[in-house]
C-alpha cells in the first residue's frame with residue numbers, strides 16, 4: 001500500500017490523530033479472530049460512551065460559563081470541529097428547560113482550537129420565547145473566540161405537514177466491516193510496505209470515539225475520481241441509552257463533522273490536502289434518535305471552488321426516518337500528489 005493510500009484512509013475517515021492523543025483511553029476491537037472480535041465489540045458497546053463521561057461532560061465554572069476538555073485530537077493538532085460544536089451545544093442546552101428540544105445550530109470556526117489547553121464556553125441567553133428559545137455560545141481560548149454558535153430550541157409542537165426524502169438503499173451495518181477491520185485486512189497483505197504498515201498501525205492506535213462502517217470501502221482509497229458523495233454507518237462507541245434527547249443531539253453534532261468535508265475531495269485523487277479546515281457548520285434536528293445506535297450518514301458536496309468546498313449531510317435512522325441534516329463549508333487548499341512541497 002502506498003503512502004498516499006494510508007493518507008487517504010486518514011483523510012476519508014478522519015482518523016487523523018497522532019500518537020500523542022489527549023484524554024481517556026478506550027479498548028480497541030481485537031483483530032485476532034471473528035469470535036473475539038464480536039465479543040470485544042459487544043463489550044465496548046456495553047461501556048458508557050466516553051463522549052458522555054468525558055467529552056460532553058462540561059465542568060460548570062460559573063453561571064452560563066463552562067469548561068470542556070479534549071479526547072481525540074486530529075493529527076493537524078487543531079481541535080476537532082465536531083468536539084467544539086458538541087460542547088457548545090451542551091453549554092447552550094444547560095440553560096434551557098427540559099421541555100425544549102434542540103432543532104438547529106449555526107456555527108463559525110473563527111480560530112484554530114489549541115489542544116494544549118481546555119476550552120471555555122460562555123452562554124448568552126439571547127431570547128426565551130413562547131415556542132422557541134435562542135442561545136449564543138462563544139467558545140474561548142487564550143481570551144479569544146475560536147467558535148461562535150447560535151443554537152435554537154423548541155417546545156414539542158406537532159403538525160399535519162410532514163415530509164422527508166427517502167433513505168438511500170444500502171446494506172445493513174451487520175454485513176459491513178468497521179474501519180478498523182478494513183485496516184486489519186490491509187495489514188494482513190504480505191507485500192505491504194513497512195512505512196504503510198507503520199501508518200496503518202498508528203491509525204489503529206487512535207481513540208476516535210465513533211465506530212464507522214463505510215458502505216463502499218473501495219471509495220475509501222480515493223485512487224480514482226468518484227462523485228463527491230459517500231455513505232457510512234456510524235454510531236458513538238459505547239452505551240448512552242434512551243431518554244436524553246438533548247444529549248443525543250450533542251453527540252450527533254460531534255459525529256456530524258466526521259468525514260464531511262473530505263467528501264468534496266473525492267473527485268480529485270490527483271490532489272492531496274495541504275490545508276483543510278471547516279469554516280462553518282449548520283445542523284437541523286428533525287426527529288428523535290439514538291446516537292449510540294447505527295445511523296446512516298449520507299454526505300454529498302454540491303460545489304467546490306475558490307479554495308472552498310460546500311458539503312451537505314443527512315443522518316438517517318436505520319428505520320428510514322431522517323433524523324438530522326447538516327451543511328458545512330470549508331477551506332480546501334490542495335497540492336498535487338506528486339509534489340514534495
Ligand SMILES: CC(C)(COP(=O)(O)OP(=O)(O)OC[C@H]1O[C@@H](n2cnc3c(N)ncnc32)[C@H](O)[C@@H]1OP(=O)(O)O)[C@@H](O)C(=O)NCCC(=O)NCCSC(=O)CCCC(=O)O
Nearest residue numbers: 074078079080081082109110111112113275276277278333
Ligand atoms: C479558516 C482560518 C484558517 C482562516 O484564517 P485566516 O487568517 O484567514 O487564514 P488563511 O489566510 O486562510 O491561512 C491559513 C493557512 O493557509 C495558508 N495559506 C493562505 N493562503 C494560501 C494560499 N493561497 N495557498 C496556500 N496556502 C495558503 C496560510 O499560510 C496558513 O497556513 P499556516 O497555518 O500558516 O500553516 C481560521 O479562521 C481558522 O483557523 N478557523 C478555524 C478552523 C477550524 O479549526 N475548524 C475546525 C477544525 S477542522 C475539522 O474539524 C473538520 C475535519 C477536517 C479535517 O481535519 O480533515
